[in-house]
Amino acid sequence: xxxxxxxxxxxxxxxxxxxxxxxxxxxxxxxxxxxxxxxxxxxxxxxxxxxxxxxxxxxxxxxxxxxxxxxxxxxxxxxxxxxxxxxxxxxxxxxxxxxxxxxxxxxxxxxxxxxxxxxxxxxxxxxxxxxxxxxxxxxxxxxxxxxxxxxxxxxxxxxxxxxxxxxxxxxxxxxxxxxxxxxxxxxxxxxxxxxxxxxxxxxxxxxxxxxxxxxxxxxxxxxxxxxxxxxxxxxxxxxxxxxxxxxxxxxxxxxxxxxxxxxxxxxxxxxxxxxxxxxxxxxxxxxxxxxxxxxxxxxxxxxxxxxxxxxxxxxxxxxxxxxxxxxxxxxxxxxxxxxxxxxxxxxxxxxxxxxxxxxxxxxxxxxxxxxxxxxxxxxxxxxxxxxxxxxxxxxxxxxxxxxxxxxxxxxxxxxxxxxxxxxxxxxxxxxxxxxxxxxxxxxxxxxxxxxxxxxxxxxxxxxxxxxxxxxxxxxxxxxxxxxxxxxxxxxxxxxxxxxxxxxxxxxxxxxxxxxxxxxxxxxxxxxxxxxxxxxxxxxxxxxxxxxxxxxxxxxxxxxxxxxxxxxxxxxxxxxxxxxxxxxxxxxxxxxxxxxxxxxxxxxxxxxxxxxxxxxxxxx
Amino acid sequence: xxxxxxxxxxxxxxxxxxxxxxxxxxxxxxxxxxxxxxxxxxxxxxxxxxxxxxxxxxxxxxxxxxxxxxxxxxxxxxxxxxxxxxxxxxxxxxxxxxxxxxxxxxxxxxxxxxxxxxxxxxxxxxxxxxxxxxxxxxxxxxxxxxxxxxxxxxxxxxxxxxxxxxxxxxxxxxxxxxxxxxxxxx
Numbered sequence: 141x142x143x144x145x146x147x148x149x150x151x152x153x154x155x156x157x158x159x160x161x162x163x164x165x166x167x168x169x170x171x172x173x174x175x176x177x178x179x180x181x182x183x184x185x186x187x188x189x190x191x192x193x194x195x196x197x198x199x200x201x202x203x204x205x206x207x208x209x210x211x212x213x214x215x216x217x218x219x220x221x222x223x224x225x226x227x228x229x230x231x232x233x234x235x236x237x238x239x240x241x242x243x244x245x246x247x248x249x250x251x252x253x254x255x256x257x258x259x260x261x262x263x264x265x266x267x268x269x270x271x272x273x274x275x276x277x278x279x280x281x282x283x284x285x286x287x288x289x290x291x292x293x294x295x296x297x298x299x300x301x302x303x304x305x306x307x308x309x310x311x312x313x314x315x316x317x318x319x320x321x322x323x324x325x326x327x328x329x330x331x332x333x334x335x336x337x338x339x340x341x342x343x344x345x346x347x348x349x350x351x352x353x354x355x356x357x358x359x360x361x362x363x364x365x366x367x368x369x370x371x372x373x374x375x376x377x378x379x380x381x382x383x384x385x386x387x388x389x390x391x392x393x394x395x396x397x398x399x400x401x402x403x404x405x406x407x408x409x410x411x412x413x414x415x416x417x418x419x420x421x422x423x424x425x426x427x428x429x430x431x432x433x434x435x436x437x438x439x440x441x442x443x444x445x446x447x448x449x450x451x452x453x454x455x456x457x458x459x460x461x462x463x464x465x466x467x468x469x470x471x472x473x474x475x476x477x478x479x480x481x482x483x484x485x486x487x488x489x490x491x492x493x494x495x496x497x498x499x500x501x502x503x504x505x506x507x508x509x510x511x512x513x514x515x516x517x518x519x520x521x522x523x524x525x526x527x528x529x530x531x532x533x534x535x536x537x538x539x540x541x542x543x544x545x546x547x548x549x550x551x552x553x554x555x556x557x558x559x560x561x562x563x564x565x566x567x568x569x570x571x572x573x574x575x576x577x578x579x580x581x582x583x584x585x586x587x588x589x590x591x592x593x594x595x596x597x598x599x600x601x602x603x604x605x606x607x608x609x610x611x612x613x614x615x616x617x618x619x620x621x622x623x624x625x626x627x628x629x630x631x632x633x634x635x636x637x638x639x640x641x642x643x644x645x646x647x648x649x650x651x652x653x654x655x656x657x658x659x660x661x662x663x664x665x666x667x668x669x670x671x672x673x674x675x676x677x678x679x680x681x682x683x684x685x686x687x688x689x690x691x692x693x694x695x696x697x698x699x700x701x702x703x704x705x706x707x708x709x710x711x712x713x714x715x716x717x718x719x720x721x722x723x724x725x726x727x728x729x730x731x732x733x734x735x736x737x738x739x740x741x742x743x744x745x746x747x748x749x750x751x752x753x754x755x756x757x758x759x
Numbered sequence: 760x761x762x763x764x765x766x767x768x769x770x771x772x773x774x775x776x777x778x779x780x781x782x783x784x785x786x787x788x789x790x791x792x793x794x795x796x797x798x799x800x801x802x803x804x805x806x807x808x809x810x811x812x813x814x815x816x817x818x819x820x821x822x823x824x825x826x827x828x829x830x831x832x833x834x835x836x837x838x839x840x841x842x843x844x845x846x847x848x849x850x851x852x853x854x855x856x857x858x859x860x861x862x863x864x865x866x867x868x869x870x871x872x873x874x875x876x877x878x879x880x881x882x883x884x885x886x887x888x889x890x891x892x893x894x895x896x897x898x899x900x901x902x903x904x905x906x907x908x909x910x911x912x913x914x915x916x917x918x919x920x921x922x923x924x925x926x927x928x929x930x931x932x933x934x935x936x937x938x939x940x941x942x943x944x945x
Contacts (some may be wrong), residue, residue: 155929159903161910188937189943194904197885200801200810207793209811210818211786331848338820338841342825 148180149173158187309340313349314360317367326370340706347375354379355388359469363390369396372605377404384408394421398429403430413437420451427455435459435467442476445610449477459481465493473508480515491518498524503532507543514547522551526559547580554590557614561591561606566628580614588615592622596634602632608641617647624653636668643672650676655684679710686714694722704731712736716751719744766791770834778826786823789818792835795906796842802901803846813849817842832915839906839916843898850894874934881942888938895919896931903928 149157149170156162174180298735313336320329333346343349353364354376361466365383368376377400389414408513409429412422419441426434435456442452453471456464471495472479483490491513498509498521513521523545529536533603536544541563550555595607608626623645627639639657640725642650654676657669670688683704689699700718703711704727711727718728719742729742740746742746769791791863793814800817801810820841829838892900898917902908908916910924917924936943 152925152929159910161925184934186943187932190932191904193881193939194885194889194900194935195891197802197882199795199798199905200807202794202797202814206797206814207786207789210789210793210815213815214785214818214822228903244786314797327851334844335820338844339824339827340790341824341829342841374912 147173148177151183154180154183155185155187157655158184162413304744308347310337310353313343313353313360317353317363320363320367322366322370327365329367330371332474347372350376351379355382355386357388362389365389365392365396369399373399374401377401380404381408386409390415390418391421394418394425398425406431406433409434410437413441416445419445420448423448423451423455427458430459430464432459432461435463439467439470442471442472446476453477453479453482457486462493465490469494469497469512470507472512480512483512484516491516491520494518495524503528503536503540503544510543510547513548517551519551519553519555522548522553522555522559526555529559529562545579549582552587554587556585557591557610558594558607561603561610563606578609583614585615585618587611587624588619592619592626595637596626596631601633601637605637605640608634608637609644612641612644616645617649620645620647620649620653623650624657627653627657627665632662635662635665639665639668639672640675642669643675646676648678648680651678651680655681658684659686664696666692666695670695670698670702674705677706679706679708682706682710682714683710686717689714689718693723696721696724697727700727700731704728704734707735707736712751716747717746719747765832766943767835771830774825774828774830774834778828785822788821788834792838793818796838796878799839799901799906800842800846802889802905803843804849809849813845815844816845820845836915837911839902840918843916846898847894854894884939884942887936891938892931892934896927896934899924899927899933900931 148154153162153166153170154174157167157174165237214293313333316329316332316336330346333349337343337346337349344352346370350364350368354368356362358363361383365376365380366677368379370376376396378401380393380396382388384390384397394408394412397405400408406429409426410423412418413426415422423438423441438452438456442449452474453468456467456471463543464757465483467484468477469480471477477679483494491624492507494513494516495518498506498513501509503510510521510525515627525547529544545560545563591607591611591614595611598604598607608623612623615622620642623638623642625644628633628635629638639654642654651673654669654673657672658666658670660666670685673685685699685702687705688695692699696718700715703714703718712732715728715732715735718724719732721728725742732747733739738750740750773784773787773791777788796817797810797814800813801807804810804813817838821838824841828834832840862939889897889900895917899913901915902916903910910921911930913919913924913928914921919927
């Protein structure tokens with residue numbers, strides 16, 4: 141009768157039955173099953189055939205001299221072909237010698253201070269005469285002839301006497317550890333410790349050795365801990381904790397704690413945060429650990445110890461999640477650290493997070509987010525700010541306008557410039573600009589050219605004026621040609637704003653085009669050109685204005701206004717001439733008095749006499 | 760008294776005398792165990808020169824450590840443990856070397872001149888199948904199949920738990936069955 145595979149014993153049980161390892165009830169049960177299960181019988185048969193098949197491989201016979209060779213090697217140990225670990229490489233011997241020397245100095249120092257060292261209590265033989273023995277060993281291992289030639293000793297009865305001179309096993313282990321460096325990898329030293337432990341069972345396993353040596357003081361202990369954690373992290377936890385708790389090498393324990401279980405790492409890190417001397421290392425480790433639980437503690441430390449601001453910032457930016465961004469922003473707001481590099485390195489998730497915060501806050505509460513986003517040059521922020529300006533631009537305070545203008549200029553680009561142009565709508569064509577010219581330095585003339593094109597397409601006269609004005613402020617002399625084209629182009633709607641914008645460029649190149657525009661057939665254009673020349677304030681325009689003063693009676697008020705605004709002595713003859721025209725006499729007289737500081741009546745002859753008396757070179 | 764028990768008693772006596780400094784007693788241990796140990800090591804590594812080095816290293820270590828041997832396991836188990844550790848080290852080194860440089864075909868490495876000519880096809884297949892086992896599975900399989908040690912004894916030799924040994928043995932058998940399938944079917 142056959143059973144289903146479901147009733148069959150597990151493969152390991154069936155194999156245990158095959159190996160005769162089962163007993164009692166279990167053995168009977170499997171036996172009964174096998175009797176009625178063809179599949180299991182076949183499997184047992186297969187196992188049997190496999191064993192027999194493998195055994196066809198004959199045992200390799202050693203030749204007749206095997207025992208003799210072994211005994212010869214044992215009887216003449218120093219000449220043996222296979223050397224113990226500490227004699228295999230000259231480098232190792234040198235490292236061992238150096239390590240012994242370090243141990244000797246350490247022991248001497250401890251004895252000198254009368255320190256009852258824990259390590260020395262554990263190794264009384266080292267405490268008794270460490271320097272003397274270590275020096276002896278140093279002399280022995282330093283003699284290359286002895287090491288390299290392995291002189292044949294006299295015939296010895298007791299094989300133990302032929303062993304090479306050696307340190308005590310624990311000292312040997314310490315020396316090995318001092319010579320070890322993490323870059324060497326762990327395998328070789330671990331194996332050497334294992335060999336040592338095999339040869340000297342009384343010192344216990346390599347694990348036990350590291351556990352004991354790791355809680356000592358000194359360089360061997362530090363390396364013992366490091367090797368222990370590198371090779372057996374699951375077993376090293378308690379030792380590392382002990383080293384930390386007893387302040388033996390707390391900074392080393394802290395450095396290693398991340399390789400332990402998370403619970404142990406957490407305990408050590410939490411404890412270390414309460415100890416000021418360990419805080420900096422702990423903070424670095426917390427960054428690597430990446431646990432958001434520590435964020436509030438880091439925030440508190442940042443307030444208490446501003447000098448750790450950058451260390452904390454680096455740690456926080458390694459911790460995933462938005463809580464860490466909250467902390468970063470708070471630290472930035474309080475001046476503990478500059479969050480910009482951290483946010484920049486976090487990339488789009490950080491930007492998105494800041495944008496969300498910006499969207500969910502009122503403008504006056506979001507200055508931090510706006511500042512950071514603009515410093516990060518985040519273009520999508522322009523859209524958010526633009527919407528915000530649309531909604532509340534009537535109610536913006538001058539501080540808020542400044543924040544927004546600064547942010548937009550930092551972000552740069554065409555959209556930012558276009559948004560910025562909205563502020564100019566309200567400033568009026570020749571009113572004081574709310575824009576600090578330095579803000580516009582971040583834009584390039586391509587942006588200015590884009591704004592001019594945009595102005596040509598705009599249906600809103602205020603927008604047209606604002607766009608062209610901003611283009612002029614950004615593009616300066618680079619856009620004079622384009623603005624001049626608009627000022628005399630077919631689209632008359634653009635004439636006035638373009639002429640006004642020419643005045644905003646502040647560029648000497650604009651004087652010529654504006655001079656040409658003084659001959660425009662349209663009176664409004666000529667008036668606008670006069671105002672623009674006044675805005676430019678370039679005295680090169682004075683002769684052209686003087687000529688126009690004589691020619692065009694309708695434009696006299698604007699010309700006199702422009703001449704007085706130059707605040708230049710080169711305008712005096714023109715202003716004296718203007719005293720002859722009744723409609724502008726008072727304004728010209730006031731200008732002359734202000735300019736010269738001379739109180740004469742508003743009569744041209746009096747002023748001409750005064751002018752003739754002045755030395756020529758002054759005029 | 761069984762043969763095994765008698766053999767254990769002989770070992771105990773020789774070990775006690777060797778610990779007291781008797782070279783004859785140590786020689787007795789060498790004579791009793793050197794050849795089986797040689798066969799074991801050769802099955803593990805498959806190379807005569809390597810076996811020779813391993814056996815000498817093993818006995819050297821036994822010689823150095825015997826005065827501290829406390830008899831918590833049998834001498835044979837202790838001896839095989841030391842030998843297996845030596846093999847593992849050599850195996851690990853070889854693996855590292857192979858990782859650095861492309862390994863030649865296993866048969867070329869294992870077979871010595873003339874030897875493969877003597878071995879029949881079956882023997883060669885078994886040899887290759889054992890060579891292809893990973894380190895621990897190979898030790899467990901050789902100790903179980905050839906040395907006929909129980910999982911508990913193997914556990915002592917290899918420093919593992921008996922349950923772990925059974926798992927390694929199971930995996931080794933599966934792998935051997937797969938590699939030797941044509942011969943098993945035949």
